[in-house]
Amino acid sequence: MIAAARKVCLMTAAAVLIAFGWTEKQAESGVLESPELGKAATMAAACGGCHGKGGDAIVGLDTRSADEIQSLLMAYKADAAGSSVMHRISRGYSEAQIRMIAAYLAAREGR
Amino acid sequence: MAARPDRRAVIAGLAALAAMPSFAAGNSARVVVVGGGYGGATAARFIKRLAPEVKVTLVEPNRTFTSCPLSNLVIVAARDLAAQRFGYQALAREGIDIVHDRATDVDAAARTVALAGGSTLRYDRLILSPGIDIDWSALEGYGSAAAEAMPHAWKAGEQTLLLRRQLEAMEDGGLVVISVPRAPFRCPPGPYERASLIAHYLRNRKPRAKLLVLDAKDDFSKQPLFQAEWAARYGGVLEWRGASDGGRVSRVDAGAMTLETDFERIRADVANVIPPQKAGEIAARAGVADSTGWCPVNAVAFESSLQPGIHVIGDATIAAPMPKSAFTANMQAKVCAVQVARLLRGMSPEPTVLVNTCYSYLDPDEAISISGVYSNEGGVLADVPGAGGVSPAAPNPRSRTSEAAEAFDWFRAITRETFG
Structure with a gap:
């Protein structure tokens, strides 16, 4: 228990985020300790269904900053005439939710 | 920018919890x-x-x-x-x-x-x-033996290959029938994607063949899009018949390769029966x-x-x-x-x-x-x-x-x- 606590103390915030999900690393997770992070993690879980390492038609999220992800999602949300999958999905989130998702996705990649 | 405080708040929250003891399960x-x-x-x-x-x-x-x-x-x-x-x-x-x-x-x-x-x-x-499991009791005449003659191909594997072989072996001029159950079932747009792809296959490989979709419903997923695309691409190849037009299949006979609706008995050269399903x-x-x-x-x-x-x-x-x-x-x-x-x-x-x-x-x-x-x-x-x-x-x-x-x-x- 003490060793586990010390191990968690030594982890940086970003490293805790890495522990959740889509990187290859296995570690303990802070997602289970905070309702806010749990919510960010479950909302961001929607992204992994399509956005892995990226392909020819779907971009990867592993090289994007939180600001970039947030700006892209907000632009999709604001573009009433847009009809792509991302336009249709982005309209389902508030600005605050988009901020949480973007921060989570960027931190998850360890930056 | 507005983003910064929130992101910092998330990260700060993380750092704070990282400093807490871990209550492991x-x-x-x-x-x-x-x-x-x-x-x-x-x-x-x-x-x-x-x-x-x-x-x-x-x-x-x-x-x-x-x-x-x-x-x-x-x-x-x-x-x-x-x-x-x-x-x-x-x-x-x-x-x-x-x-x-x-x-x-x-x-x-x-x-x-x-x-x-x-x-x-x-x-x-x-x-x-x-x-899903197939609800074998839900369609008269359809069971695991019948599925060898009239594949469902709704669980991927041998059934997928069986339907493929039947299409390949069918003579030009043959009739392919797809039967679609009432909702709910796995993959709501799946039958209509399949119909599109089979119509495309027939048009290119067996241009005198036809595809008839017999549906137990009048509405389906992406319906206006599918129907507009079918009219533009596969007119003369693909016909869809909804429940109100006698599209609901109530009985099949795998030996005779027939599907029965309320109004008629249709003989198919290839029959893809997508049956009712359950958990x-x-x-x-x-x-x-x-x-x-x-x-x-x-x-x-x-x-x-x-x-x-x-x-x-x-x-x-x-x-x-x-x-x-x-x-x-x-x-x-x-x-x-x-x-x-x-x-x-x-x-x-x-x-x-x-x-x-x-x-x-x-x-x-x-x-x-x-x-x-x-x-x-x-x-x-x-x-x-x-x-x-x-x-x-x-x-x-x-x-x-x-x-x-x-x-x-x-x-x-x-x-x-x-x-x-």
Whole structure:
């Protein structure tokens, strides 16, 4: 228990985020300790269904900053005439939710 | 910028919790997952990553999984079945116990799962992701023997190849019939994607052949888009008949290769009978399926409404407006994994926002899509107003081909997240 606590103390915030999900690393997770992070993690879980390492038609999220992800999602949300999958999905989130998702996705990649 | 305080707040929250002692779940916490498809394999993986101390066991009879998404391309010889197959080696490497056996019974009071091989698994939380079973009693004349002559091809594998061989062997000028059941069933747009691809195949390979779709419904997923595209592409090849026009098939005769509606008996050269379905058999054994054959859940943690301690995800659930799709199963699995891990630590599950996207091919190079965004507040799934919808009816010239490319990238990403 003490060793586990010390191990968690030594982890940086970003490293805790890495522990959740889509990187290859296995570690303990802070997602289970905070309702806010749990919510960010479950909302961001929607992204992994399509956005892995990226392909020819779907971009990867592993090289994007939180600001970039947030700006892209907000632009999709604001573009009433847009009809792509991302336009249709982005309209389902508030600005605050988009901020949480973007921060989570960027931190998850360890930056 | 407005983003900064919030992001900092999230990171700061993280740093604060990183400084707290870890309240690890008991070393003996056990999660059993039944079913190794897009739902079960994903759930097992995410629980193990979130809470490595939990003993996670995945029960799945097959050593390889065969994906239904993209299998309609296999039917029309535009893709190899081998590209649809995935193993469980990556999950085993991550510390998940893979038990290749069939779950035959669940004792919800004792919290045990019985396996066909004779052993019993104990669990603290059980996740059932059994997919569908064919409801063999629901269509007169249709059973497992009849399915060898009139394949359903609604579970990918040998049935997929059987339908492909029948199409290849059919003489030009033959009649292909697809029979579609009433909702709910796995992959709501799937029959219409299949119809599109078979019509494309016939037009190119057997130009005198026809495709008749007999439907037990009058409405279907992406209907205006499909019907406009069919008129433009496959007029003279593909005819769709809804329930009001006598489209509902009430009986089949596999020996005579006939399908009967209320008004006529139709003889097919190739008959693809997509039969009525229900939740995979173990759901009924576990007492989590209701009189509809499907499983009601509280959608915050996907815990059964009928049996506490048992969670159900994927095609087996009653989750409308979320459709029975691979994307849905994978999405529900990730949400369920977080909430199960929280419950094992004595914390409450929290509602969130979920997504589904399904691509459907119109031909091997062009596709359309449907998306939805859902809230699960109060345990009830509901569309988030103003979000979701389908591809545009009058797209720019490249939109159908770029959606086909997206479909392919989606498949690579989701299979990698689930099995890779």
